[in-house]
Amino acid sequence: MLKEILIPIAILGGIGLFFGIALTIASKVFEVKKNEKAEKIRQILPGANCGACGYSGCDLYAQAVAEGKAEANLCIPGTNTTAMAIGEVLGLKVEKQKTRVMKALCCPDVTKKFEYKGIQTCAAAALLYKGENSCNYSCLGFGDCVAVCPHDAIMMKDGIPIIDPMLCTECGLCAKACPKNLIQYLIGECGYYVACVSQDTGKVTNKNCKNGCIACGLCVKACQDDAIHVINNVAIIDYEKCTACGKCYEVCPKKIIKKFCSSY
Amino acid sequence: MNGDTFKLIIYISFGTILMNNFVLTNFLGICPFLGVSKKLNSAVGMGLAVIFVMTIASIVTNLTNRYLLVPNGLEYLQTLAFILVIAGFVQLIELFMKKVTPPLYKTLGIYLPLITTNCAILGVALLSVQNEYNLWQSAIYGASAGIGFLLATVIFAGIRERLDLNDVPKYFKGLPIALITAAFLSMAFLGFKGIFG
Numbered sequence: 001m002l003k004e005i006l007i008p009i010a011i012l013g014g015i016g017l018f019f020g021i022a023l024t025i026a027s028k029v030f031e032v033k034k035n036e037k038a039e040k041i042r043q044i045l046p047g048a049n050c051g052a053c054g055y056s057g058c059d060l061y062a063q064a065v066a067e068g069k070a071e072a073n074l075c076i077p078g079t080n081t082t083a084m085a086i087g088e089v090l091g092l093k094v095e096k097q098k099t100r101v102m103k104a105l106c107c108p109d110v111t112k113k114f115e116y117k118g119i120q121t122c123a124a125a126a127l128l129y130k131g132e133n134s135c136n137y138s139c140l141g142f143g144d145c146v147a148v149c150p151h152d153a154i155m156m157k158d159g160i161p162i163i164d165p166m167l168c169t170e171c172g173l174c175a176k177a178c179p180k181n182l183i184q185y186l187i188g189e190c191g192y193y194v195a196c197v198s199q200d201t202g203k204v205t206n207k208n209c210k211n212g213c214i215a216c217g218l219c220v221k222a223c224q225d226d227a228i229h230v231i232n233n234v235a236i237i238d239y240e241k242c243t244a245c246g247k248c249y250e251v252c253p254k255k256i257i258k259k260f261c262s263s264y
Numbered sequence: 265m266n267g268d269t270f271k272l273i274i275y276i277s278f279g280t281i282l283m284n285n286f287v288l289t290n291f292l293g294i295c296p297f298l299g300v301s302k303k304l305n306s307a308v309g310m311g312l313a314v315i316f317v318m319t320i321a322s323i324v325t326n327l328t329n330r331y332l333l334v335p336n337g338l339e340y341l342q343t344l345a346f347i348l349v350i351a352g353f354v355q356l357i358e359l360f361m362k363k364v365t366p367p368l369y370k371t372l373g374i375y376l377p378l379i380t381t382n383c384a385i386l387g388v389a390l391l392s393v394q395n396e397y398n399l400w401q402s403a404i405y406g407a408s409a410g411i412g413f414l415l416a417t418v419i420f421a422g423i424r425e426r427l428d429l430n431d432v433p434k435y436f437k438g439l440p441i442a443l444i445t446a447a448f449l450s451m452a453f454l455g456f457k458g459i460f461g
Contacts, residue, residue: 007336012345015328019352026356030363119429 008236037089038066044085045075048150049170052076065090076100077169100170101186101262104145104161104178107195109210111147121147126179135208137198139182145174165262187239190261192249199232219248219257273404276397280408282456287385287416288449297417298442307421309368311414315407317357317379318388321350322406325389326399332385346389347381384413408418420449 042062052072055061064070065086072090073083116125116132122144130136153167154174159260161174161183175183184220194213198205202214215233227241228248235248235257249257272309284290293314300310325346333339354377361369379385388409392402423445432441 008338011332011336011338012341012348015332015345015348015352019348019355023352023359026359030359032363034367067415119431124429183352 004092021075035066038062040089041065041086044082046077046079046082046169048077048169048171050077050089050150050173052169052171052173059209061235061259062113076170086208089109098187099187099262101165101188101260102170102172102175103165103183103186103193103195103260104163104181104182105193105197106137106139106160106182107197107211107256108133108138108141108260110134110138110208122179123177133208135198135205135212137180137182137196137200139180144167144177144179145183145247148173148177186260188242188244188262190259191239191244192237192246193260194235194237195226195256195258197234199234201233205233211254212256213263214255216253218251218253222247222251265276272401273448276401276404277408277411278433278459280405281412282453283459284351284393285389285412285416285456286409287413287455288446290387292387293382295383296379296384297420297446301421301442303422304425305415311410311417313368314384315378315410316414317354318385318405318406318410318413319403320353320357321346321385322388322392322402322409323399325352326392326402329393334414337407340424342390342393346386348384350362350389353382384409387397395449411450413446416449416453420446421425423449 046056049057053061062237072086122140122142146154196213205212
């Protein structure tokens with residue numbers, strides 16, 4: 001009688017004891033050492049996990065900074081405050097970030113090649129003959145960028161996304177989501193940008209869209225600083241040289257060179 | 265290895281992967297099946313973890329059963345002892361994973377305890393005892409049960425990724441349509457029943 005009770009208890013208890021001891025040993029052997037600096041840096045980072053730094057999350061970026069593999073000023077949502085704070089943890093001087101603004105480089109006034117009734121996303125629409133708009137480079141307007149923005153900084157207005165610089169953390173997720181690569185970084189506090197990326201020739205662009213860059217070159221001639229060039233039939237501003245004088249803005253016959261400011 | 269053993273291996277493995285698929289025919293392990301099948305990557309990771317745990321669990325429980333329980337006439341303690349042994353082993357694997365592959369641990373972190381007390385794992389152990397498999401047979405049984413789980417989850421994850429892009433009626437969005445899809449998948453797997461006729 002006693003045997004029938006004691007043997008099961010001994011066996012199950014034995015198994016339990018064995019695993020108890022094995023787990024204790026394993027937790028010592030496989031102990032993961034935590035990097036204290038990485039922990040501290042992780043706490044400073046905003047935790048948006050946006051990937052703008054080039055790492056797939058704040059944890060990995062903190063790890064990389066702590067190990068000296070990455071620069072401390074790569075966190076864009078955290079702005080300079082974060083960069084400085086990380087610098088303090090590491091005991092280094094950190095360079096200031098450049099002010100950047102994100103804009104969608106399009107102001108479409110286009111006709112439609114056909115009527116699209118498929119899945120209502122830009123990514124899907126772009127797969128069918130590059131979208132329904134007559135201009136193959138234009139904004140499709142389904143708002144993939146609005147959907148992907150983690151900070152609700154984008155809204156669609158008149159067919160193009162308007163990015164609120166106050167809410168935008170410049171994480172760049174919208175730029176990745178746009179199948180037409182329309183959303184780009186503009187560098188500087190205030191300045192000018194070309195609101196068109198059409199690489200069609202002037203004649204074709206003119207036919208397709210009333211607000212397209214026709215590559216006339218007037219802006220290139222007007223620029224005193226050699227900062228604007230027509231490359232592949234579209235004017236592109238070199239922000240390294242641009243002094244934001246506004247000469248190009250004045251001469252553009254299509255009025256597609258526009259002002260931007262990081263404060264509004 | 266003679267012809268009969270080879271035949272038995274084929275019979276056990278194909279039978280478990282396709283005909284008696286743990287998820288789609290026996291309806292064991294539905295929780296991780298629905299939980300981890302939202303993305304293909306995590307479905308693959310989870311499937312691999314299940315294969316690993318199932319293989320080890322069936323070997324360990326087979327040994328426990330043969331050398332500890334049967335000689336002492338304690339077959340009635342199978343469920344209890346198996347849970348204990350499996351839970352202990354999964355804990356060990358979890359510690360090991362944390363050290364060796366942190367990214368995998370991060371993706372599977374919350375699911376590993378789920379595997380521990382999962383009915384599919386216990387099902388493998390109990391069914392292989394019920395079928396009176398010996399050590400290597402139950403190892404093959406466990407591995408193929410895991411492969412069956414991987415197959416089902418990966419197929420299902422692929423379908424669900426496409427399902428997200430579709431225009432699903434409002435009240436079917438999310439889990440309802442996933443369950444209906446799982447039912448269709450299960451019916452499709454019923455077709456494999458005819459293989460060995």
